[in-house]
Amino acid sequence: MILPVFLWSDLLIYTLIASVGLFLWQLRKNPQAKKRWSGVFASKVGMASFIVILFYILISLLDSLHYREPLPQLNGVEQQEVAYSSEVKSVLDIVLSPLHSSNESTYSAPFALHSFAKENMTDTNGAIYRDFPRLKNAGSHLTDVRERSWDILWRSVLAILLGILIAAVPIAAHKYYRNKIAQGTADHSGSDAVPWNVAYSTVLIISVIGCWVLSLSEFYHILGTDKVGSDVLYQSIKAIRTGVLIGTLATLVTLPLAIILGISAGYFKGWVDDVVQYTYTTLSSIPGILLIAASVLLIDVYIETHAEQFNLTTLRSDFKFLALCAILGLTSWTGLCRMLRAETLKVSQLDYVQAAHAFGVSHRRVIGKHILPNVTHLILIAIVLDFSMFVLAEAVLSYIGVGVDPDMHSWGNMINAARSELSRDPVVWWSVSAAFILMFTLVLAANLFSDEVRNAFDPNTAKGDS
């Protein structure tokens, strides 16, 4: 039996998903919010970027189900307790198992059959010569090196066909379901607004790329290998969880601080406002990097002195990761707080808030019913913008060495390693490119999505009513 491992970040991310689900459930009752959200999804860009984000989230969720495998029992020895491997795996590792297990000895270029560095080798005659050795795993099924191009082409065609087939099933099912609904109800104006064709093609593209990557990576290192010979593709996919989690968790830390402090400063004014303002002015005048670096060092010391709590490397890096999320969040709430304070100042002077006061409505209800719903657009826009900001921040922090644990796969760590790789001749470009492409796709999707959210929710740009 396997032993499930619950990391704190896993629990947090699943709680978050559950609460988002609950939020959506609640949303069904509110026709206005529903209309706004359907406005987001009615745009092609919004739909496509949402599906891309969803794909990333799906990968990171798969990567957040951790377990430990039992060690094989020693021959003939009857053991009372099952010993577990100290390596913590996730469900995603099962999918990516061919990648994870096919390590080389050092750098190799994408689709290469030979190593990137020359080695001393002994030929059949026993003479020592220097050449690029064949890779252990990549292309080991080929009998002749010249077959490689055909092999790649053939396998690509197969993979793409498979990808289309896999995507076609859910798309066809969904289309059938839609037709059925449309027949049931005479009016199908609502469903027409959603650009399903864009959704289908996005799913199709993702599925084709996914299939191609998975099936080819079984035989080749399609993004090459790194210094110690492990697959770069595997690393960059594993880094998705780090990126997505740091984006969501750090944003989650900023929200309550920004919302509570910002709204109470703008609503109660007076000394509350003074305190909040002094706090965020002080905080934002300290360089964020300095605070983060200092806190990361503190956490390192804590881990060193409490080594018994962190008996697995994964536990240690997870703790460090969460601490990093918290620190990032704690240092970046000031922007949203300032905006919320200003907006609350404005909203609380409006007549409907005055009318609520005249009805003797309590402060809590005024904030909950009148202020908060009318500043939600700021919060939503900030969530999506902050998300991409934190993904990038992680890369920067890891690059300067105060980011996530070096044991944890992250784009920042990959970019950090690329410092020396890029100065080699010939250049080792694939590691940094892989990190860049995956990070770029996520951040671009998040930014495009935030644009659409802003268009739909910002009263200044929203179509129709205020």
Next chain:
Amino acid sequence: MITSQTVLSVHNLQVSAGSNPLVKGISFEIKQGEIFALVGESGSGKSLTSLSIMRLLPEVLKITAGEVVFGQQKIFELTETQMNSVRGKKIAMIFQEPQTSLNPVQTVGVQLQEVLKLHQNINATDLQTKLISLLEEVGIPEPEARLKWYPHQLSGGQKQRIMIAMALACEPELLVADEPTTALDVTIQRQILDLLNDLRKTRNLSVLLITHDMGVVAEMADTVAVMQRGEILEQADCNTFFANPQHEYSKRLINSLPKADDFIGVNDNESLLEVNDLKVWFAKKKGILQRTVGHTKAVDGVSFKVNKGETLAIVGESGSGKTTMGKAILRLNPVHAGSIKFKGKELSGLSHSQFLPHRRDIQVIFQDPFSSMNPRMSVREIIEEGMVSLKVEANAKKREEIMCALLTRVGLEPEHLDRYPHEFSGGQRQRIAIARALAVKPELIICDEPTSALDVSIRGQVLELLNELQQETGVSLLFITHDLSIVPHLAHRVAVMKDGVIVEQGTTEQVMTAPAHEYTQALLKAVPALYTS
């Protein structure tokens, strides 16, 4: 004075947004030296007409048919560059909102110069004298010094004068004035109207005056055209129009003007609200420790009384402190000194929670029907809020019954409960606001300019509704307004406020017919009245 020469003629002008026609083929002519009034309520297409003449329509709107001939030129056939020389030089425009029409970071002089330089070859020494003479013409004191002022240093009326000076700078033949006085106080409005009239005479200028105010029309216009839903219903000489309006809608517009001599009798009920020497001062604070260094005296010692079932109108111009005072009675503004007695009980010293039971008795209706309702709440939630928080009715089913009855009473449908405010027009929203106030069965409603954001005909309906409700429920109204013309058939008594003090109060008849204070006299004189008897 009026020559028969036509300055501008509009033939069958049509403007549409997509397939939706907004101006449906209107034709009119403006003669030299004439004031042509285009009258209509909001959404009737009168501003679109003026923008099409200037070719300044927003891009989504298209001129689909018709032509505009200015002098000998067909405006729609000109190129954009040619049009630029017509705009400003031949046809000039002044807008409703002088606050936003001037650039706040440039001095008045620089902005005036810009217009002159653009359209006229003029050297630097002449420029200065020209600027000064322009400002003198529009009645700005110390023109030389004012040229160096920034817009925020000028009052609203002065800004509108500057706008007029800018419009006149290039000696246009036609002046398009789009609601030039709507944003201004009555006394200032009077001055601006007089100025326009003088300029028309001295310069033999034609004016296209766009307005919704029949009083202004009666006083200013030579010819009147009434617009409704993109069509001109009636076009006539001003005197003939008012003497014998042809169209039903024109009659309604004229009748919506309250008669000035129709007063309500005063009753002698017991007093409900007594305000004595009320002061609302706002502290001016300075320094790190926020020391109080002085006070802004928004309301400085006012005393008045509202009887049961009676309406007291508080009249004053903007900045006179009337709204501040209303909010102070509601405890939305802090009271500095003085007493507020409601049914003999002192309210001013009460704490927040002690005041809570009285919130039921005193309610409020605000000026702007668009900001007085939370856009994210349904009508049901809006009306219910007060009933729940003031514990008027605990039973949800009974609450629903009350709400339905209220909506029907104010002239809406019970089905409207689950709609959102943005689905209603301004007048309907104001009805919802009235229903909201009535839901808690108050004894006094403070109406803070409830009709000033509404169209004339709607204004009449809302006032009528308030009158009826007062007769049915015996509720007292404290009616805050800047519009003296609606006072006579609405209020039993009037108090005139200026600079935070009440300068005169008495029965409506007394104040309106024999004003004692000179400010009241000035106010009354400034009201553009239909029946100047």
